[in-house]
Amino acid sequence: xxxxxxxxxxxxxxxxxxxxFVFQRSLRNQNLLVLLVxxxxxxxxxxxxxxxxxxxxxxxxxxxxxxxxxxxxxxxxNFLILSMVVNLGFLGFFKYYNFFxxxxxxxxAQFGMSPNFSTLKIVLPVGISFYTFQTMSYTxxxxxxxxxxxxxxxxxxxxxxxxxxxxxxxxxxATNLLPQFYEKRTFNQQNAIDGMRQILWGFFKKIAIAxxxxxxxxxxxxxxxxxxxxxxxxxxxxFAFQIYGDFSGYSDIAIGTSRLFGFNLMQNFAxxxxxxxxxxxxxxxxxxxxxxxxxxxxxxxGGSRGSQGIQLRNIFAIFLVSGFWHGANWTFVFWGALNxxxxxxxxxxxxxxxxxxxxxxxxxxxxxxxxxxxxxxxxLTVFAWIxxxxxxxxxxxxxxxxxxxxxxxxxxxxxxxxxxxxxxxxYTFLFIFILxxxxxxxxxxxxxxxxxxxxxxxxxxxxYFVLAIIIILFISNEATSFIYFQF
Amino acid sequence: MKGFLLCTFIYGLLFLxxxxxxxxxxxxxxxxxxxxxxxxxxxxxxxxINAELLVAGSSRAMRLIDxxxxxxxTGLDSYNLGMEGARLRxxxxxxxxxxxxxxxxxxxxxxxxxxxMGHAETVFKKQQYLPFLSDNNIYDHLKLVDNRLFLxxxxxxxxxxxxxxxxxxxxxxxxxxxxxxxxxEYKGFEAKDKSWNREFKQMTDTxxxxxxxxxxxxxxxxxxxLDDMIKDCRKRxxxxxxxxxxxxxGFTDLQVxxxxxxxxxxxxxxxxxxxxxxxxxDPICSDTTYFYNAMHLNRKGATVFTEQLAKDLMTKGILD
Numbered sequence: 001x002x003x004x005x006x007x008x009x010x011x012x013x014x015x016x017x018x019x020x021f022v023f024q025r026s027l028r029n030q031n032l033l034v035l036l037v038x039x040x041x042x043x044x045x046x047x048x049x050x051x052x053x054x055x056x057x058x059x060x061x062x063x064x065x066x067x068x069x070x071x072x073x074x075x076x077x078n079f080l081i082l083s084m085v086v087n088l089g090f091l092g093f094f095k096y097y098n099f100f101x102x103x104x105x106x107x108x109a110q111f112g113m114s115p116n117f118s119t120l121k122i123v124l125p126v127g128i129s130f131y132t133f134q135t136m137s138y139t140x141x142x143x144x145x146x147x148x149x150x151x152x153x154x155x156x157x158x159x160x161x162x163x164x165x166x167x168x169x170x171x172x173x174a175t176n177l178l179p180q181f182y183e184k185r186t187f188n189q190q191n192a193i194d195g196m197r198q199i200l201w202g203f204f205k206k207i208a209i210a211x212x213x214x215x216x217x218x219x220x221x222x223x224x225x226x227x228x229x230x231x232x233x234x235x236x237x238x239f240a241f242q243i244y245g246d247f248s249g250y251s252d253i254a255i256g257t258s259r260l261f262g263f264n265l266m267q268n269f270a271x272x273x274x275x276x277x278x279x280x281x282x283x284x285x286x287x288x289x290x291x292x293x294x295x296x297x298x299x300x301x302g303g304s305r306g307s308q309g310i311q312l313r314n315i316f317a318i319f320l321v322s323g324f325w326h327g328a329n330w331t332f333v334f335w336g337a338l339n340x341x342x343x344x345x346x347x348x349x350x351x352x353x354x355x356x357x358x359x360x361x362x363x364x365x366x367x368x369x370x371x372x373x374x375x376x377x378x379x380l381t382v383f384a385w386i387x388x389x390x391x392x393x394x395x396x397x398x399x400x401x402x403x404x405x406x407x408x409x410x411x412x413x414x415x416x417x418x419x420x421x422x423x424x425x426x427y428t429f430l431f432i433f434i435l436x437x438x439x440x441x442x443x444x445x446x447x448x449x450x451x452x453x454x455x456x457x458x459x460x461x462x463x464y465f466v467l468a469i470i471i472i473l474f475i476s477n478e479a480t481s482f483i484y485f486q487f
Numbered sequence: 488m489k490g491f492l493l494c495t496f497i498y499g500l501l502f503l504x505x506x507x508x509x510x511x512x513x514x515x516x517x518x519x520x521x522x523x524x525x526x527x528x529x530x531x532x533x534x535x536i537n538a539e540l541l542v543a544g545s546s547r548a549m550r551l552i553d554x555x556x557x558x559x560x561t562g563l564d565s566y567n568l569g570m571e572g573a574r575l576r577x578x579x580x581x582x583x584x585x586x587x588x589x590x591x592x593x594x595x596x597x598x599x600x601x602x603x604m605g606h607a608e609t610v611f612k613k614q615q616y617l618p619f620l621s622d623n624n625i626y627d628h629l630k631l632v633d634n635r636l637f638l639x640x641x642x643x644x645x646x647x648x649x650x651x652x653x654x655x656x657x658x659x660x661x662x663x664x665x666x667x668x669x670x671x672e673y674k675g676f677e678a679k680d681k682s683w684n685r686e687f688k689q690m691t692d693t694x695x696x697x698x699x700x701x702x703x704x705x706x707x708x709x710x711x712x713l714d715d716m717i718k719d720c721r722k723r724x725x726x727x728x729x730x731x732x733x734x735x736x737g738f739t740d741l742q743v744x745x746x747x748x749x750x751x752x753x754x755x756x757x758x759x760x761x762x763x764x765x766x767x768x769d770p771i772c773s774d775t776t777y778f779y780n781a782m783h784l785n786r787k788g789a790t791v792f793t794e795q796l797a798k799d800l801m802t803k804g805i806l807d
Contacts, residue, residue, distance in 0.1 A: 006638065020488065189491045196495070423652060468502055469509070475648050 001044035003253045004206055004475065011041070012257065019261055020187060027184050031158045034181075034261070038163035042127075045167075049125040052090055057160045059086050060135045061153055064142045068149035076143055083139040087132045094124055099328030127167030129325060133292055135160055138174035140296055147175050155181035164257040168250045170268040170288035177265070185262030195259030197449035197464070201438075202252030204467045205448075207475050208431040209245030213238040215421045216428065221389055224399050229406025231415045232399060239389050240382045241432050244273065247286070252447055271443045273381075273436075274359050276373035278342040279352035281381060289325065293318045308348070315347060316340050326388070331396060335387040342380050358444050424474070431470065438463075506643035513647060513657030514618040520660055522668040524615040524653075527568065527675050531581065532619065534588040538566035540806075542675070543582055544598030546571040547732045551784050552596065553793040554674040560797035561806055563593065567675035572611035575603050575712040580616075580628035582716065586723065587624045594726045594806060596796075597716065600734065600767075601748055602782070604709030607632045613639075614653045617646050678786035681779035687737065690781070706744070710751065717759045728805055729756060729763040733792055736772040738781035762805055766792070 001007050015037050023029040043050050063083040070076045092100075138159075141147035150156040159178045165171075220227050220235030227235065248269035255265045268288050275281035282290055298318045302310055316337070323336020346352040359374065360366045366374065383400075390396035416422050438448050445451065453460040517525050518532075530536050540563040542552045549569025557565040568581050610616065610633050619625045620640045630636045639646035647654040656667060671677060713729070720727040729752055739745050749765055756763035771777055777788025784792055800806050 006635075187488045187491070189488070192491050193494060427651070464498070465502060465505055469505070469644070472506065472644050473648050473651060473654065475645075477649060 001041045003250065003257075004203065007044065011037075012260075016260060027182075028152075028154060030185070031152075031154045031181055034163070035154060035158040035161060038158065038161040038166060041163035042161065042166055045126050046123070049123075052094075052125055052128065053131060053161050054157075056087060056090065056132065056135050057157045059083060060139050060160070061150060061156050063139050064149040064156075065151075067139060067142045080139055080143045084136060087136050091128055091132050094122055094128055096328045097122060103330075130169045130171055131160055131166060133171045133289075134174070134177075137171075137292065137296065138178065141174055147178070150178060152182065162258070162263070164254040164261075164263075165265060168247070168254070169286075170251055170254065170266050171292055172265055172288065173292075177263070180263050187262060191259045191262070191264075194450060195256040197452075198252045198256030198259070198447045200256075200464060200467055200471075201448040202249045202254075202256060203471050204431075205245040205249030205252065205435065207471050208467075209428075209435055210242045210249060211476050212421075212424055212428040212431060212474060213242040213245070215419050216416060216425060217242050217389070219416060219419045221399070224395075224402050227402075227415060228410040229403050230408050230411040232403040232406075233408055234411075236382045236386050236389075236399075236403070238428070240273070240378070240385050241435070243385065243388070244269075245435070255447070267446055271439050273378055274374055274440065274443055275377050276355045276359055276370060277346055277351070277377055278339065278380065279346050280355040281377055282339070282343070283356075289322065293322055297321060304347075311347070312344070315343060319343070330393055331387050331390055334393055334396070335384055338384045338387060342384070361444070427474070503643060506645075509654075509658075510644045510647070512661040513654050516657035516660035516662075517618040517653065520656065520668075521666055521670045522656075523670060523672050523677065524612065525618070526670060526672070528581075528584075528615060528619055531568075531585050532588055532622065536566050536585065537564075537590045539563040539593045540565040541585070541592040541595045542567040542569060542598070543578060543595055544569050544732075545573045545578065545600070545603045547600055547602070547734075547782060548596075548598040549675065550677055550679055551732045551789050551792055552598070552796065553676050553678065553789055555676070556790065556793040557797050560794065561800065563806065565674065569598070569675060570612075570615075573603070574605055574607040574611075574632075575709050576607055576628055576632055577611065578603065579712055579716070580625045582719075583628065584619075584622060584624035586719070591723045591725050594728060594800075595720060596728045596730055596800075597713075598732045599713070599729050599752055600731060600782075601706075601742060601744060604706045604748070606708055609633060610636065614650045617650060617653055618657070620646060676789075678789050679779050679783065680786050682785065683775040683778050684780075687735065687781045691737070691741070706748070706751075710755065713755060714759075717755075717761055720761075721759075726805065727761050728800070729761060730796065731763075731765045731767045733766045733769055733772045733777075733784060733788070735775065735778050735781040736768075739767055739772065762803065764796070764799055764803075766795075769795075771795070 001011060015033070018033055018037075019030060023033045039050055039053075042053065060083055063079045066079045067076045070079065138147065138150075138156075142149050150159075156178070159172075159174065159181050162172075162177065217235055217239045220231060220238070224232065251268035255268070258265045266288055268286060270284040270287065272281050272284035275284055298314055301314045301317060303314060304311055306314075319336040319340035320333055321336070323332040323334070323339075326332040326335075343352065346354070359370055386399050387393065387396045390399060416425055419425075435448075438452070442448050442450060442452060449464075452463065518529055520526065520529065527536075538554075540554075540557055540561060542548050542554065542557075542565065546569060549567060549571060552567055552569070554565035554567050557563065568578075568585060570578060570581060573581075610629050616625060616629060617639075620629075620636070626636070626640055660666060717727055719725075731749065731752060745767060749767060752763045752765070755761070766772070771784075771788065771792060777784050777791060779785040
């Protein structure tokens, strides 16, 4: 089920009523309801893949208990390995099997052999990368002694399949989310109201930014040879906003929805396009994944300790794996490597933790220097997004070559005349302008509408209505999927 | 919890009210519109047409049959209700609403062809219906084409999603400003001053002879609708004439269904005692100077054809 579908419009209030008015007396019943509606939410897309979530949940519930119960460290390790192998095995098979086969065949072909490997028609289960990482954090944390194994299967199964964040995150740590299933949730009005605001902002980002930019981005990336170079620059910038609107919009809706049910999820995006350097960008973009890799990969590898060679290896490891997590394509690996290269200078000059505060912390406007830094960081990010969006590395280089060898100020008025949504082009930029304006004002907050204009209620309420009307007027006929579902 | 529910309710109510208000204003504005999409609909629901000779059908009625020529030749007040891209189901929406608000005509010329007989997957040019979705004469037919249309009808403002130009035009007209879109039709007829181009050649390069446009079971749905139209006309004492308007002969050659379709119309005509006039094999169909594409005559072709049609209506004694 998609958040931006008519079904969800009925689903959410129905679950809310059942949760707070029918099952509110018993925590166990509330958790059972969460579990069932989460399976319904996921099964709406394809019920067959529910079996993967169930298998993963059963295995990790059992493995967690065995790890905790075992006295022998080797036995603990064996159960951890079992959990990792099965979870990563699912991920590897469904997401990477064909990629490895094809890449291996290509490699062998380099030596003059013509192997005859066959690929499989595999459907990628939605959200597999998200819930797999979430359950792995559970067994790893038990192994590390940071978390007690769950004794409540319903609470644990509900934690793994929690519908707001099941298919596209935030990737919650068991240490944060699981204990919330053990404690009786009480309705917090302020939290719920702010959750509604966050949902509204998430829908604005998805519908008015991502979905509006999408047809133009597709048109530009599919017609690189006929689009003037200035248009290619616009295409890359629009994609930067499309992916931000799509993914952070989903996160906002997920976090806001969770708050309606008394859960608090972690912040996943912290206004990343106002970052002053790449290190800051990665502290603000897809925070739940970055910190996952930091805690479960980078630090175990040694982190920033050891020789410069070790540090270099660790940085590349985290960025390459992060890139590869996004999809079975070399473009994502290249995108990760490029970001590692961006990051290295500040890391070795020990300036990667320079910008820990919010830009223009106590001021309305940024300084010229900050503006320049944000511009450079955004430019580098946009450049890297080209690899993320392109179908292949060759396509990405062709895009960049076409972009840089032409006149960057070259636009033609009929650039988008074949795009059905041609008339929406001007609105797309208007909404990006609104997004940047609101997020600049709110850059110290958790999301775009938190306590916005709290001293001028009429403006605040007016903004809510304007955003809601924009959503109604620009929503797509068909509910469009979220980009990160494919990861 | 009470506070939250009350707050949600009040915001929801306010939001719905604003949406209703905006939707109402845009609807009202568009009901004053004289652009091609809305003028005929506005005249229909206001009962302002009341023609004696009515032309109904798709764009192959709208662009091929000139009511001015019909009026000159027959002396009957005429109007063309042809709708671009419309299958019979959508044509029926216009037909029913016309008869609900206007005096029944003496004669209806209903154009027929393979395209019109097919099943519509979506409501084509939905913007023309936006101010009229609360009208059951229209909505009841369209909902059979798109079963999610209830969202457009019942959820305020939602129907304008994706139609910002119409929404803005509606608000502009509601505010008393002059229309920004020019009206180019004469009594529903819109001629095209265009010439034959390479479009057909490009199409045939990608097609093989004998391709089917619509599966037979979908055409059956078209015949069922035609049957309803015939019964309705009989009940209201309206003389119905089915006309297969000209299409380029090269295109006809591509459609293996044409002959059986013509036979179907002939049989329906005989069984129902309705005139059927077939122009699909007329010499006009072989001359590309009369067409701007395979399915549509240009202004010159429309003039020649309408004169021929008027003559045939007279000589066959249909208008007696």
